[in-house]
Amino acid sequence: MRHTFSISSVVVRSWRNQLAGLVGGSPVVLALCGIFAIVLLALWCLTVREFLLPLFGGFSADANLFVSVNSLLLTNISLVASLFLGVFLMLSPPRTALDNLLVVTPTTQGQRTVGYLLPLVGIAMTAITVLYAPVVFSLVHGSAALSTTEALWIAYLYAGHGLYAVLLDLILYLLVFALVQRVFAAGHTLSQLVSVLATVTTALATTVMSLRAIDPSEGNFSSHYLNVYVVFMEDLSSGPHERGLAFYLMVLAVPVMAATLLWLLLCLVSRLTLSAERPHKRAWLRRLPFGRFGLVAFFSQELKQSVRHTENQLFAGFFLLLSAIALATAIFGGAEIGAHVVGLPLIVWVLSALFSHNSYGRTRSHHWLASVSPRRRLTWLTAKVLANLTYSGGLAAALFFVLSFAGGGTSLSAYVATLPYGVLLILALTLLGTVLPYSEEYPFSSAFSALFGVFAGVPLSYVLQKATSSIPRDLMGLVLAAAIGILVLAICSADSWRATHDSGV
Amino acid sequence: MVEAVISVADLHKSYKKVRAVAGVSLEVRGGEAYGLLGPNGSGKSTTLHALVGIIRPTGGTATISGFDSRSLEAKRLLGFVPDDLGMPETLSGWEFLDLVRSLYGVRDRSRAEILTRVLGLEGALGRLIEEYSHGMKKKLRVVAALIHEPRALVLDEPFAGLDPEAVINLKRLISSEKKKGTAVFVATHDLLAAQHYCDRIGILSDGALAAEGTPDQLFERFGSDSLEEVFLKASELLERSREVETYLQHL
Numbered sequence: 001m002r003h004t005f006s007i008s009s010v011v012v013r014s015w016r017n018q019l020a021g022l023v024g025g026s027p028v029v030l031a032l033c034g035i036f037a038i039v040l041l042a043l044w045c046l047t048v049r050e051f052l053l054p055l056f057g058g059f060s061a062d063a064n065l066f067v068s069v070n071s072l073l074l075t076n077i078s079l080v081a082s083l084f085l086g087v088f089l090m091l092s093p094p095r096t097a098l099d100n101l102l103v104v105t106p107t108t109q110g111q112r113t114v115g116y117l118l119p120l121v122g123i124a125m126t127a128i129t130v131l132y133a134p135v136v137f138s139l140v141h142g143s144a145a146l147s148t149t150e151a152l153w154i155a156y157l158y159a160g161h162g163l164y165a166v167l168l169d170l171i172l173y174l175l176v177f178a179l180v181q182r183v184f185a186a187g188h189t190l191s192q193l194v195s196v197l198a199t200v201t202t203a204l205a206t207t208v209m210s211l212r213a214i215d216p217s218e219g220n221f222s223s224h225y226l227n228v229y230v231v232f233m234e235d236l237s238s239g240p241h242e243r244g245l246a247f248y249l250m251v252l253a254v255p256v257m258a259a260t261l262l263w264l265l266l267c268l269v270s271r272l273t274l275s276a277e278r279p280h281k282r283a284w285l286r287r288l289p290f291g292r293f294g295l296v297a298f299f300s301q302e303l304k305q306s307v308r309h310t311e312n313q314l315f316a317g318f319f320l321l322l323s324a325i326a327l328a329t330a331i332f333g334g335a336e337i338g339a340h341v342v343g344l345p346l347i348v349w350v351l352s353a354l355f356s357h358n359s360y361g362r363t364r365s366h367h368w369l370a371s372v373s374p375r376r377r378l379t380w381l382t383a384k385v386l387a388n389l390t391y392s393g394g395l396a397a398a399l400f401f402v403l404s405f406a407g408g409g410t411s412l413s414a415y416v417a418t419l420p421y422g423v424l425l426i427l428a429l430t431l432l433g434t435v436l437p438y439s440e441e442y443p444f445s446s447a448f449s450a451l452f453g454v455f456a457g458v459p460l461s462y463v464l465q466k467a468t469s470s471i472p473r474d475l476m477g478l479v480l481a482a483a484i485g486i487l488v489l490a491i492c493s494a495d496s497w498r499a500t501h502d503s504g505v
Numbered sequence: 506m507v508e509a510v511i512s513v514a515d516l517h518k519s520y521k522k523v524r525a526v527a528g529v530s531l532e533v534r535g536g537e538a539y540g541l542l543g544p545n546g547s548g549k550s551t552t553l554h555a556l557v558g559i560i561r562p563t564g565g566t567a568t569i570s571g572f573d574s575r576s577l578e579a580k581r582l583l584g585f586v587p588d589d590l591g592m593p594e595t596l597s598g599w600e601f602l603d604l605v606r607s608l609y610g611v612r613d614r615s616r617a618e619i620l621t622r623v624l625g626l627e628g629a630l631g632r633l634i635e636e637y638s639h640g641m642k643k644k645l646r647v648v649a650a651l652i653h654e655p656r657a658l659v660l661d662e663p664f665a666g667l668d669p670e671a672v673i674n675l676k677r678l679i680s681s682e683k684k685k686g687t688a689v690f691v692a693t694h695d696l697l698a699a700q701h702y703c704d705r706i707g708i709l710s711d712g713a714l715a716a717e718g719t720p721d722q723l724f725e726r727f728g729s730d731s732l733e734e735v736f737l738k739a740s741e742l743l744e745r746s747r748e749v750e751t752y753l754q755h756l
Contacts, residue, residue, distance in 0.1 A: 281595070281633055281635070281636075283595075283597055283600075283633060286597070286600075289603075290600075290603050290604050290606075290607035291607060292607060292610070292612075293607075294607070294608060296607070297604055297607035297608055298608075300604075301593060301596065301604050304595065304596060304600065305593060305595050305596065308595035308633075309595060363593070364591075365590070365591025365592075366590065366591040366592055366593050368554075368559045368587060368590045368591075369593070369605075371557075371558050371559045372557050372558060372559065372580060372583065372585045373580060373605075373608040373609070374577045374578075374580040374581040374608065374609060375577070375608055376577070500561065503559075503560045503561045
């Protein structure tokens with residue numbers, strides 16, 4: 001156990017260091033964070049006092065309400081667990097990276113696995129305990145229908161459910177991590193980021209589904225994996241006369257057994273997902289030639305690198321998967337995406353154009369190659385922009401094609417009609433990526449740029465669309481060509497500035 | 506007298522308040538190997554990067570066969586092997602070499618094939634560069650720098666990270682290029698290699714050239730028959746070296 005705790009302490013120290021790094025060592029910021037945490041907790045206690053206490057007080061009158069509220073609370077525990085896990089997983093060193101470091105030490109695989117997972121389970125359970133202590137307090141003191149013993153049994157079920165949710169989240173995280181590493185040959189940090197996002201997104205999606213399943217007025221609720229223990233709570237609220245020792249033994253045993261089984265499954269998944277090495281990456285567009293001209297050579301290089309970039313592959317794959325789901329829903333469920341999503345062509349263009357943002361930063365480490373080669377900087381830059389237009393434009397075409405079958409209003413003619421706006425978006429994001437380059441070492445930079453792209457790109461496009469709607473149709477082509485010309489000139493200036501800036505003059 | 510192929514005159518480079526290179530002037534003639542030595546942070550890589558056009562110098566000039574080193578004419582004549590600059594990791598070895606051939610207008614692949622065999626890289630060229638070790642990447646950079654038969658070959662730490670066989674073959678390769686009349690300019694920490702393979706040696710200290718000459722001239726000037734001692738004296742590190750000796754006795 002000593003080795004296990006030593007490994008756990010490495011994980012905990014990495015959290016402490018990362019948090020210290022975020023705070024920046026300033027006592028003022030630290031104090032502000034503390035005050036913020038206390039205020040949040042106070043708000044939570046106030047919410048419990050104002051809403052839960054009166055709610056629990058009325059349980060004797062309405063058993064259905066009791067079941068619905070508890071179903072809601074259990075679902076909420078799952079969400080809290082995934083959010084805390086997400087944050088602390090991002091603060092932890094990636095498991096594969098840590099394991100690679102520790103594999104030379106006299107520790108077993110089991111010790112390393114448990115040592116890594118234990119602090120994560122601990123921190124999520126601590127968060128649940130802190131956040132749910134006021135709820136338990138409300139149950140003990142506020143509920144007229146429940147005795148203190150019954151309230152404590154419910155608290156036990158909350159804890160059991162918390163552990164259940166945490167372990168499920170960790171299993172999902174490890175599976176996605178392994179999938180991303182093996183299928184896309186992604187690095188440790190990127191795999192970490194994607195798998196945390198997938199875990200939290202799944203928790204959010206299931207929470208939404210759970211909330212939709214609760215119907216207190218009818219007294220029914222769908223039982224699903226996020227509120228399984230509510231079955232026991234229904235019995236606990238129905239009065240002591242119907243329950244015997246067997247019931248209490250079952251309430252005691254089921255969470256323990258479920259947690260034990262899930263822990264074993266987690267260790268198994270952890271072992272299986274760690275064993276294999278990263279695969280050889282597939283070299284897409286291997287046959288694309290470099291040609292005899294500098295422009296073609298740089299274009300070919302840029303396009304190959306765009307297509308093979310792990311992050312680009314992950315996000316392009318994700319967008320295509322979403323489109324395929326929309327298509328399947330339209331075919332089998334009869335629900336057309338166009339009826340639910342307004343301005344789908346614009347959204348598709350914004351998402352596709354986002355890939356242009358990383359084009360400058362992605363190749364920044366080897367810009368020296370263009371500098372020492374006997375080709376003009378302008379040739380290199382033109383090839384880069386053309387490759388961006390090809391990659392993003394091609395992805396947009398694929399998405400338009402798939403979504404056209406899902407009733408998204410994204411036909412071929414819509415693609416052609418919106419193409420100039422798409423070109424503008426791609427150029428604008430290339431410009432942004434030149435001024436504020438993406439960094440390979442910090443995958444968060446692309447998450448930041450994606451957010452920035454969505455928040456800035458969509459309203460900007462809307463404003464542009466509104467502004468251009470007042471321009472006569474005959475002049476529209478001219479205006480778009482002028483806008484494209486201005487953006488091209490801006491990219492050239494930005495590149496020149498960036499080259500000078502990076503050169504340290 | 507053979508004409509200078511590489512010529513650096515009064516080269517300066519500063520980063521905000523930090524002076525990296527302060528007035529370096531040197532020449533490398535065709536068929537000559539010039540070794541640039543210096544402690545870490547003395548300005549070796551900065552001098553090389555300014556010479557090949559990766560960074561803009563704050564002052565001074567650098568020319569290749571009389572052409573400004575930033576001009577396309579100069580770049581056609583130049584081959585550069587960086588030490589630890591990045592590579593297009595998602596290209597395969599062959600793709601990288603084909604890209605370089607395209608950029609330099611070299612149609613024939615045979616020279617690239619021979620160079621990769623000399624350095625023992627032929628079996629790895631189908632793999633992506635991201636799967637290469639540090640040494641393999643260095644070998645690939647050497648092949649790429651020599652693919653177009655440059656008149657000026659600039660190498661930054663060419664032997665670092667290479668296995669002994671590759672070091673031997675690279676030294677033979679550099680000698681062979683020298684014999685063909687190529688000017689070789691190499692920045693290195695390998696004093697032994699510099700002593701044996703370089704016709705002239707320059708020692709940089711705090712961004713300025715502290716000493717320059719043939720190995721024999723340097724031995725005579727500093728009164729020593731060891732390049733190690735010459736290096737320490739020229740870079741004013743002799744006193745510190747004696748301090749280290751004292752520390753070691755107390756260990």
